[in-house]
Amino acid sequence: MLFNSWTYLFFLITSLLVFFTLKNINWRVYFICIASVIFYSFWRWEYASIMMFSAVLDFFCSQRIQKIRDNKTNRKPITFLMISLFVNLGLLIGFKYTYFLYDNFTAFLEIFGLNNIPQSFPYSIVLPMGISFYTFQTISYTLDIYRNVYRAESNFFYFLAYVTFWPQLVAGPILRADEIIFQFRVKHQFKIDNLLIGGRRMLFGFFKKVVLADTIAKSVDHIYSINPNSLSALDVLVAAVLFGFQIYFDFAGYSDIAIGSARIMGFNIPENFNWPYASKSPREFWKNWHISLSSWIRDYLYIPLSGQKLKISHGTSGGLGEIIENDHLSDQKTKKGRAAFALFATWFIMGLWHGAGWNFALWGVYHAFFIFLYRILDGNKFESNFPSLALGVNFLICMIGWIPFRAGSINETIIMLSKLCNPLNYNPFLHQVSFIDYGLAAFLIIAMIITYKVTFVWSRLSALQPLRIVVYSIMIFFVLVFLQANDQFIYFQF
């Protein structure tokens, strides 16, 4: 179900009424499971079975692992961990990467003159919505049980509620079991304060999505529909900046609605964004962008790849930023080498997680490259001595990084990036993109700087009740005008 729809608002109100009417905690958990499956089925009901299968299997595996640990038998818990990983990653690879693997395989065979096999995969595969998110959630659960981070949940429905909890089901934040399951055991009372805080958060989310992201999307779609050969360097930058803001408003808007919806019910979901474009370095960016994924990657990919042992999980906070900052401090060459390998491998995989295409992998490696560059050039000094310049440089790095992410192919990416390398392409008279789009990009940058730099002014102004009323009223007006279920959230496809 799309958040940006009347259907969701109707669904939420109905669900809240039923949820708070139920007095028994267990019944509330059963209800969350049922409502979440209904929520998912509004997209395609048959695909809810894949999610259920993944949940059942992981519950079984985690139970077996826990039992082996408790009884201290000779059986090895790794068998069940492997089953869980094999099935979950199998589902993810099967649904998401089959075409990609097949295309690359046939291209590889063509090198040896084997052209007889069909050029495209002969069967049609539909990518189940949110599969990348819920499989990561179930994988993290089984891994944490295996690592003995916490005990396995013995009640299947509490586990199912954790996997399927609808506010975060299709696009995160990717939760850890110990962050949410204990909250299911609390009997939350309906509180007006929660309604207001959650409602306000949802309003901000709706505004970001239906007013800002969807409006910017029209310009972005138009610019990317122009042949990249004809774009000037400035056009490419405008395209990159506009898409950077579109994807931020789109995804942060989704997260706001998720966090707000859960808050009204009394649940706290961790933050997923924290002013990512106001970061002074790529490392800091990864502390503030898609924090839950970044933290997941840190705990289950980067730390093992860099040869470290996870001592304490920070859950979905902190992202990748902190750990990569400390990694280069080691004097040992081998450790440094392994850290660099882990860095590039992690971002390569994270890129592919976002989409089955080399352009996504390139996006990941691009970020790894800049993190590595900041590491070896000691970017910390640059950040502390020239904070404003560092912010500007990092903003540009992040925005240019979105080009492979949005471009249709590696070919288009290379064309667009090469435009930026030729000084002659910066001629302002060569532009193909309209002045309105240039103005929009400039407006967004200025608005971001103002809202970030003068937060203290806003905090004072927002204390003025009439001003708050004016701002909220205008936001409600815009959301009501622009609300329509036509535009999907970008992150749904991941």
Added chain:
Amino acid sequence: MKYFTSLASLIIGLLLFFTANWAFKDFNPSELGLGLNTTSHVAKTKGIVKSARIGDLDSVLLSIKKVQRNSPKHQLAVWIGNSQLHAINQYKHNDLLAVQYSQQMLEELNSNISLFQFSSPHLNIIEEQIYMNTLRVESIKPDYLILPITFRSFHFIKIREELKKLAGYKEITKSIANSRVADLFFLEESNDKRGKLLSKDSTWQDRSEEYLNSLMERNIPFYKYKDNTKSYIKFLPTLAIHEMTDKSRDPQVSGNREIIEINMLSLTEIIQFAKSNNIEILMYQVPHPQDDQYFFYNREAYKDFFTSIEKIASRSDNVHYIKLESIIPNRLWGINNDGFKDMYHFQSEGHKILGDTIAQVLHDLEKNVAYAF
């Protein structure tokens, strides 16, 4: 008092929403050329005009085949172009499109020519070449091809998704295999979109959303004018620029030599194809308002461009090139109450001028009379 801010905001927000919907209930900027009335008019011409939706293509092809079958002596003229052909500004009841006026006039002149139109918004020459190949695959050989030449359309080479669906027809991909357009077409196709989510068609979400919207439209005053308010808000930046400069701008045509050359090549291929199939091409420079206030292209580039087109046309004896850039008076272009000017589409009277002109030239060609413009 603690909850006053939220409650007041909600009430004021709702009031603003309904007041705006009421205020803009008659606002319909899309009636500039491609509004609801125009669209429904075009829909009624099914079988003669194909516009915008690929689904209409079949009905036009069937109509052509029917005419060919029933009246084998009839000559066939196909008019391929962009939205200028199917958009009517300030649409009034009984208004007609250029193609319809043309057909009327041809009948008055006792001509044997039957006219059909393929048009899509922003159609570029490469897409027109794909349309041509669609006719070829369907074994339809027109006697005349009417080709409007638009300065703007030669600055794009993208093939829209809608047309890419034609790639599903093996004959079409085969038919363009040796042309310049093939590189672009197949390159585009290799950008695989498989594995993405299925379209939301026929999901519970769609059905419930449709139901809830219609429920609110029926029961909540002014809710149904929500789209007008949205259109107004979206038009504001354009209107503001227009107000400030009193000049419309369309900077997306500053151009790239390479793109223009590819399109020129595509045009040459269309002409060669027409020649080898004994098709006469009537190529015309599209009408465009000439006043400074309306004219936003670089005049020099504009002039150079049409000089090149004229040269291409003069190289082939099956091409008849006419300049129609000034035939539509300023008053017949779209200008709405807000002063928003539409430089691409004209009113029905403009369609009549264009339609009659084309009909006259076609008739002259049919009678082998030398034409002069």
